[in-house]
Amino acid sequence: MGNFVNGYLYDFNWKQSRRDFLKTLGTAGIGALCGGLLGCKRGDSSGEVITVEEPKTGELTEGLVVVTGRDYRAMVRRGLEAMGGLSNLVHEGDVVVVKPNIAWDRTEEQAANTHPEVVAELVKQCVACRAEKVRVFDYPCNDARRTYVRSGIASAAEAEGASVSFIDEERFVEVAIPGGVALDSFLYYQDCMDANVIINVPIAKDHSLTKLTLGFKNLMGVIGGNRGKWHSGIGEKLVDLWTVVRPQLTVIDATRILVANGPTGGDLADVKIMNTIILSTDPVAVDAHAATLFNIDPEDIYCIKEGYQRGLGEIDLTKVNIERIAV
Amino acid sequence: MCLIWLRRLTQLFSLAFFLYLIGRNSYPLDFPIPPELFSRLSPLTALTASISARSLLTPFWPALFILVSALILGRAFCGWVCPLGSTIDITDKLLPGCKEKPGDKPSPASRVKYLILIGGISASLLGVQLVGYLDPLSIAPRSYIMGILAPLELLTRWLLSVAKGVGWLSPIASPLSSFANKHIFSFLAPNFPHWYVHTLVILGIALLALWRRRGFCRMLCPLGALLGTVSRLAPMGRTVDAERCKDCGTCPAECKMGAIAGDGVGTFGGECILCLNCRSSCRLDAVHFNFASPFIRRKEEQELASAGPSRRAFIASIGTGLVLAAPRALGADLFLPKKKNNAPLRPPGALPEERFLGACIRCGQCMRVCPTWGLQPTLLEAGLAGMFSPRLVPRIGYCEYNCNLCGRVCSSGAIRELPLEEKQIFVIGLAVIDRNRCLPWAKNEECLVCEEVCPVPQKAIVLKGGGKRKGKGGKRVARPVVVGDLCIGCGICENRCPLEGKSAIVVEVGMVGGDS
Numbered sequence: 001m002g003n004f005v006n007g008y009l010y011d012f013n014w015k016q017s018r019r020d021f022l023k024t025l026g027t028a029g030i031g032a033l034c035g036g037l038l039g040c041k042r043g044d045s046s047g048e049v050i051t052v053e054e055p056k057t058g059e060l061t062e063g064l065v066v067v068t069g070r071d072y073r074a075m076v077r078r079g080l081e082a083m084g085g086l087s088n089l090v091h092e093g094d095v096v097v098v099k100p101n102i103a104w105d106r107t108e109e110q111a112a113n114t115h116p117e118v119v120a121e122l123v124k125q126c127v128a129c130r131a132e133k134v135r136v137f138d139y140p141c142n143d144a145r146r147t148y149v150r151s152g153i154a155s156a157a158e159a160e161g162a163s164v165s166f167i168d169e170e171r172f173v174e175v176a177i178p179g180g181v182a183l184d185s186f187l188y189y190q191d192c193m194d195a196n197v198i199i200n201v202p203i204a205k206d207h208s209l210t211k212l213t214l215g216f217k218n219l220m221g222v223i224g225g226n227r228g229k230w231h232s233g234i235g236e237k238l239v240d241l242w243t244v245v246r247p248q249l250t251v252i253d254a255t256r257i258l259v260a261n262g263p264t265g266g267d268l269a270d271v272k273i274m275n276t277i278i279l280s281t282d283p284v285a286v287d288a289h290a291a292t293l294f295n296i297d298p299e300d301i302y303c304i305k306e307g308y309q310r311g312l313g314e315i316d317l318t319k320v321n322i323e324r325i326a327v
Numbered sequence: 328m329c330l331i332w333l334r335r336l337t338q339l340f341s342l343a344f345f346l347y348l349i350g351r352n353s354y355p356l357d358f359p360i361p362p363e364l365f366s367r368l369s370p371l372t373a374l375t376a377s378i379s380a381r382s383l384l385t386p387f388w389p390a391l392f393i394l395v396s397a398l399i400l401g402r403a404f405c406g407w408v409c410p411l412g413s414t415i416d417i418t419d420k421l422l423p424g425c426k427e428k429p430g431d432k433p434s435p436a437s438r439v440k441y442l443i444l445i446g447g448i449s450a451s452l453l454g455v456q457l458v459g460y461l462d463p464l465s466i467a468p469r470s471y472i473m474g475i476l477a478p479l480e481l482l483t484r485w486l487l488s489v490a491k492g493v494g495w496l497s498p499i500a501s502p503l504s505s506f507a508n509k510h511i512f513s514f515l516a517p518n519f520p521h522w523y524v525h526t527l528v529i530l531g532i533a534l535l536a537l538w539r540r541r542g543f544c545r546m547l548c549p550l551g552a553l554l555g556t557v558s559r560l561a562p563m564g565r566t567v568d569a570e571r572c573k574d575c576g577t578c579p580a581e582c583k584m585g586a587i588a589g590d591g592v593g594t595f596g597g598e599c600i601l602c603l604n605c606r607s608s609c610r611l612d613a614v615h616f617n618f619a620s621p622f623i624r625r626k627e628e629q630e631l632a633s634a635g636p637s638r639r640a641f642i643a644s645i646g647t648g649l650v651l652a653a654p655r656a657l658g659a660d661l662f663l664p665k666k667k668n669n670a671p672l673r674p675p676g677a678l679p680e681e682r683f684l685g686a687c688i689r690c691g692q693c694m695r696v697c698p699t700w701g702l703q704p705t706l707l708e709a710g711l712a713g714m715f716s717p718r719l720v721p722r723i724g725y726c727e728y729n730c731n732l733c734g735r736v737c738s739s740g741a742i743r744e745l746p747l748e749e750k751q752i753f754v755i756g757l758a759v760i761d762r763n764r765c766l767p768w769a770k771n772e773e774c775l776v777c778e779e780v781c782p783v784p785q786k787a788i789v790l791k792g793g794g795k796r797k798g799k800g801g802k803r804v805a806r807p808v809v810v811g812d813l814c815i816g817c818g819i820c821e822n823r824c825p826l827e828g829k830s831a832i833v834v835e836v837g838m839v840g841g842d843s
Contacts, residue, residue: 105729105782141780141823143698143727145354145514150729168508170488208790209775209805228776228825232766266784 049185051176052193058089058248058281064289064320065279069327072255072277076121078327079251079279089248090129090197097195098122098162099247101203101218102138102153104264105146111258111271114203116152118253118277122199123160135191136162138221165191172224177244181310182236187224192245200247200283204254204290206262206270210234212294213263214287215250216242216303235302239310242283250286252278254293284313285320292317331607334406338413345410349471352695353513356732365410366690366738369464370394371444371550375451376459376739379685380678386740394557401558405544405551406600410471411463411532412544418533419540419583427539429579431588433595436539436546441636444552446648454681455652455712459689462550463543466528469691469715473704474525477517483507484516518700518723525691525704540583544600555597559625562618565599565606567592571613578605578614596625652712660710670836671708671718672816675726675753676734676743680709686741689715693733693742699724701818702733717742719755721818721834726755728782728817756816756834758788758809764831767793767806777820777832778807787813788820788832807832 060083067075067082080086090096100114108115119136126134136157140147144166148154154164172187192198202218209231210217216238220227222245230237254276258265265271274293280286284307288298298304298315308315345365352362361367373387393404405412447458459465487507490500519525535542544551558564565587572591579587582605586598606614636644654660664670670680674693677683694702694717701724702717709716717733719726728751734744745753758777762768767790778788787810793803809832816834824830 105727142782143354143514143730145698146727146729149355170491208778209773226825228774228823231775231779231825232773234773261784261786263779264782264784264786266782270784 049174049176050193051178052244058197060084060088060249060281062281062321064282064285064317064322065325066289066322067277067279067325067327068275070275071327072115072117073121075277075325075327076118076251077125078325079277080125082323082325083249083279083281086125087129090126090131092130092132094126094129094131094196095194096126096131096134096197096199097192098126098134098136098157098199098201099192099218099221100136100138100153100201100253101205101213101221102144102147102151103141103221105140105142105150106265107150108152109256109268109271110265111203111205111256112263112265113147113151113153114201114253115255116156118251118255119153119201120156120160122201122251123157123162126197126199127161131197134162135195136164137167137189137191139167139189139224139227140221169224175244177240179243180240182233183240186241186244188244189222189224192222197249198245198247200250202250202252203257204252204274204293205258205265206260206294208262210303211296211301212287212291214252214290214301214304215247215283216287216307219245219247235306238303239306239312242307242312243310247283248281250280250283252286252290254278254290257293259294282313282320284308284315285317286313288315288317289320289322330603334603337407338416341408342410342413345467346471346476349468349476349695350511352692352736354696354698354730354732356696356735361736362696363468363690363692363736363738364389366464366468366688366692368393369462369550369688371447371553372458372462372465372688372739375447376456376686376688376741378448379451379454379456380682380739380741381454381685382682384686384740386738393554397554397557397561399561400563400601401561402551402554402597402600403563404554405548406602409463409467411467412541412600414467414529415532415536415541415543416583419536422533422536424536424540425538427580427585429576429582429585429587429589431590431593433598434539434545434585437585437595437598438636438640439546440548440552441556442640442644442647443547444549444556445636445641445644446651447549449645449648450652451685453649453652453656454685455655456685456687456689457648457651457712458549459687460715461547462688463548464550465688465690466532468695469689469704470525470529470532472525472691472695473519473522474527474529477519478522478526480512480517484512514698515700519694519703520723521704521706524706539585541600545584545598551600552597558599559596560621562621563601563616564619564621564624565594565601566615566617566619566624567594568613568615571611573611573613575611577608577610581605581608593627655710655712660712662707663710664708669708671705671713671716672721672756672818672834672836674702674717674719674733674742675731675750675755676745678741678743683741684709684713684716686739687716688739688741690738691715691717692736692738693717696732696736697724698727698730698732699822701725701822719818719834721821722830723822725819725822726817728819752815754815755818756836757811757814758816758818758820758832758834760807760809761831761833764826764829765807766826766831767804769831771804773804774825775805775807776823776825780819780823782817782819783813783815785813786810787815 065082067079100119104112106112171190175188207213254274260270291298348362351358370390373390450457487504490496532543703720704715731750734742766772766774790805793805818834821830
């Protein structure tokens with residue numbers, strides 16, 4: 001189960017049955033044992049709020065790289081070369097998180113998840129830069145076992161040497177958000193916090209309330225808690241969230257985009273083939289450029305505007321150096 | 328002696344295989360043997376479910392093997408294979424027993440099961456399925472899934488998670504926990520709020536040991552009654568060499584079914600489960616199990632009273648079955664939901680309600696396979712005669728759009744096995760928004776979760792009206808509206824609604840049209 005249900009409903013029942021257990025099965029022995037164990041200090045839920053250090057920054061070229069073509073793997077390679085090569089970001093022994101969108105139980109042509117070839121090629125390049133570990137995961141909205149398989153991402157990424165894992169509910173940690181506007185702290189996934197390098201690989205999709213789901217929105221896959229409650233004031237929250245994760249590179253998969261009925265899709269009539277990949281270190285510019293593929297003004301998308309106002313990047317594409325490559 | 332161990336090993340293997348199949352009864356369902364196999368083995372539920380659903384339920388074909396085995400080997404199934412029987416054998420050993428005095432007649436209690444059998448069959452004539460509540464091949468999966476394995480897993484998960492937090496325990500607990508997560512535990516922790524009901528059922532059956540060993544099998548089991556009846560035609564059975572037998576009284580006391588007359592020679596028809604305890608306990612080698620003409624056996628038995636019911640009891644049990652079933656058949660089940668839209672949501676592919684309840688044998692396999700634990704056993708929500716049938720409870724778990732596993736593991740065909748394309752348009756119910764609770768409707772707060780997660784390609788929930796964003800100047804936010812023609816009632820909206828407690832969007836049956 002993906003979302004908030006784990007946050008409280010399922011959790012509620014789980015606690016409920018635990019309590020019932022103690023009532024019904026709780027012989028003195030078990031009771032004493034549990035009491036003794038509970039009395040011990042529990043490491044995983046100490047209520048501690050972690051603060052993160054400033055993440056390392058790579059030496060990739062600034063500006064946008066927009067690659068078009070039909071060979072998605074070659075496009076990723078050419079795009080990375082144009083940015084100065086991934087070896088300027090990923091070094092030997094790094095732990096890398098490649099964070100695609102694997103939220104929905106949909107096939108690749110339905111354009112609800114990141115294209116598996118794009119993810120696989122990024123993993124391959126990270127492995128080639130001798131990263132110690134390349135992790136691929138998402139916190140899906142549908143049954144994770146299904147989304148990992150049907151999206152094609154699990155098998156494609158594993159074939160290139162990624163460590164693909166499901167979210168473990170117990171491994172969210174509360175992280176402080178210094179300078180957060182809407183949030184002081186939130187639950188982040190441990191693996192994300194442990195990584196040296198984070199590469200954000202969203203798919204560009206229609207999304208009713210935020211209009212589009214792009215790079216900022218894709219990071220919702222690394223947080224726990226009641227994510228359903230996020231949708232009120234989502235722009236500020238997404239940007240707050242970003243400031244902790246700070247992916248060093250965003251690769252937007254616009255090989256095919258979902259122009260309506262997102263973010264789930266399902267109807268091929270809503271899928272538009274764009275054969276485009278956008279790469280940048282600038283989270284605002286990369287989302288802004290993706291918005292133009294939908295003929296939407298980036299200023300109309302709240303999280304992009306919010307990110308710009310907080311100085312995370314440039315929203316005015318005329319001020320951004322764009323390198324266009326056709327493969 | 329070695330045959331006894333062969334029997335015990337067979338029982339152990341059978342029980343282990345039964346439990347393994349329950350474990351395999353989950354996504355992606357790739358085990359070559361159908362995981363619901365055991366619940367399809369009962370010729371009795373096959374018969375009553377077919378009668379009460381008014382159609383021949385072909386998924387029960389494996390039950391023919393049990394029927395044929397009973398024609399040849401008598402009740403060997405009960406003694407060697409039945410998972411509930413094996414469970415009872417184990418609990419009988421653990422619980423203090425009660426000394427019994429074998430007599431010349433079978434205990435009157437052993438007739439009760441025949442009455443249950445007859446009552447159950449006659450109730451099914453009125454379209455009401457009662458046998459599923461007592462058939463061991465329904466009780467065993469249902470009780471193990473919800474009453475034993477689910478709470479056991481929750482307890483283990485909890486103990487492991489506590490142990491992981493304890494410094495000196497965590498080096499042991501962490502690898503144990505990841506092993507269990509990978510190979511033993513279900514993907515999501517089991518979630519059956521009424522698990523204890525099923526624990527109580529199996530506990531009650533186990534506690535019959537205080538009265539008699541195999542108490543359930545002797546007194547209550549309608550499948551045992553059916554197989555016992557059939558076994559009267561079976562050539563395999565117990566014979567005693569009267570010249571060798573010294574009437575020592577060992578075997579009648581040893582028999583866990585109370586199937587042996589006090590003199591040690593006579594066997595009560597239909598009671599023996601071929602456990603071979605009498606054979607191995609006989610020091611004079613006077614007891615044999617062999618093939619003989621069933622007619623000769625019956626003649627011998629006629630001198631003893633057989634365990635079958637009297638004619639009067641027979642007729643009375645038909646009457647009882649009909650009387651029990653009548654209120655339901657006449658639509659006067661006291662517990663029937665008063666309003667149609669309060670009726671429980673049925674799994675995708677379920678037969679129409681009355682036929683569904685007739686066909687469903689209450690084995691619980693669909694509830695085990697449901698990946699979100701959304702399928703829950705009803706208590707009285709579908710009336711008294713609907714107890715333990717599956718219902719979708721979206722707040723616990725929604726119906727996955729691309730999933731048709733419940734239909735694939737349904738033992739009886741009460742949930743049809745729909746191809747995915749058909750399942751995706753099967754209407755379970757209709758989502759209804761409570762505008763007094765829904766955040767955009769009631770509080771003008773932005774929320775889109777139900778619309779976001781709606782899996783219908785053209786979205787059965789749309790956001791209407793208002794500006795796209797909550798403005799400072801008191802602008803209205805967009806509000807969700809259900810498109811009645813598109814909604815399939817999968818319940819993911821109800822499941823994900825971020826309100827605490829009751830959802831602001833609820834799937835109901837019997838609603839016509841949307842609220843747009």
